[in-house]
Amino acid sequence: MARMRTQTYQIQRDFILAKAAALFAQRGYTATSMNEVADACGVSKPALYHYVQDKHDLLVRICERHIARLVQVVEEVEAQGLAPQQRVCVMVQRFVAEYAEAQNEHRVLTEDVKFLETDDQQRVLDGERRVVKAVAQALSELRPELQQAQLVKPLTMLLFGMINWMFTWLRPGGALTHAAVAPMVTDLFFGGIDAIRAAERPAST
């Protein structure tokens, strides 16, 4: 059936995207050859090109799929209608869960986004902005005085720094899990917000 073939095609392509993400995460996009991708997938190079247009297409699909999932998480959590602080806590927990099960894709997204063409890069950055904005919005609702002091953006980015940097030190399979670190991040963050004084806000523009 045509339906079957399409399904098999999708499954095979997802498999290829996962294998490619692993190679890109390990060796970097530029340093990874299409021959290596084909070998890792157990297919010939021409077969590989049956599932992806070119090497760049591979990178675009990996990045777009990952950022799309994060955007979806944001929309799902927003639809829950939670109070601001709880909303941030749930978002952080779910972001970290996504990172945990897509570590290669996360690494590719953070390190190889510079190799995307302008249009593709813009689309990915729009997604990232959407995700950041959701957290910043919740923070503004929780503490309007932070918004007034122009502290929401930097604080939001410090929060993302804590979770986005996790892939560099949190080894998969270790005693410390992503799920265990997520509440540490939000406890640290909300516990510390009060300590940020207005005197330290950036010069007004």
Add this chain to the structure above:
Amino acid sequence: MARMRTQTYQIQRDFILAKAAALFAQRGYTATSMNEVADACGVSKPALYHYVQDKHDLLVRICERHIARLVQVVEEVEAQGLAPQQRVCVMVQRFVAEYAEAQNEHRVLTEDVKFLETDDQQRVLDGERRVVKAVAQALSELRPELQQAQLVKPLTMLLFGMINWMFTWLRPGGALTHAAVAPMVTDLFFGGIDAIRAAERPAST
């Protein structure tokens, strides 16, 4: 004089390392050609090879110089004999200052360290461990109960996450400076530490 010639040689090489770091940070190590490095430096390729052994040597020197400066910062601050919390605050402030004036090198260190040979990579990672250990040590002194709950390492890495991620969102020349964010980071961190409860510590091994 031989002294003069050596000095000129050093200056020229430092210039090359800075230009190469800028290109590596922008395009990535693998995607940057030695021709591009030579062009950016205004020298011929054979001239470039007079100052560096090969492309790999370029990467090693950039990474080693940057991590060496961070290690030196750690040793200088430790020699000041400050109380633990103040020690961490000064270290963070000085790390951020280093990042601010060596943004390209910092980006290369975080993104291209995977292209180093095993020996060179090990030496760089040793330096990074030395830097992390200095902060973790101060944190253990400040709150021995965190050490007991195995929270020092994760908390230290969350702190580094906040500052190491800054290069992705803090635009040079913007209204918000590295110097302004450093105290925000330490205020947030020390203000939040109390909120980390023992109940959230990772499962003991």
Add this chain to the structure above:
DNA sequence: CCTACCGATCGGTAGG
């Protein structure tokens, strides 16, 4: 879907 290739460009080095 494979073997066999291409235009181009890579890192590195020859002779002068």
Add this chain to the structure above:
DNA sequence: CCTACCGATCGGTAGG
């Protein structure tokens, strides 16, 4: 003899 380079091109390999 040394150093500090230049114009030209090497052997191999990348994506396709």
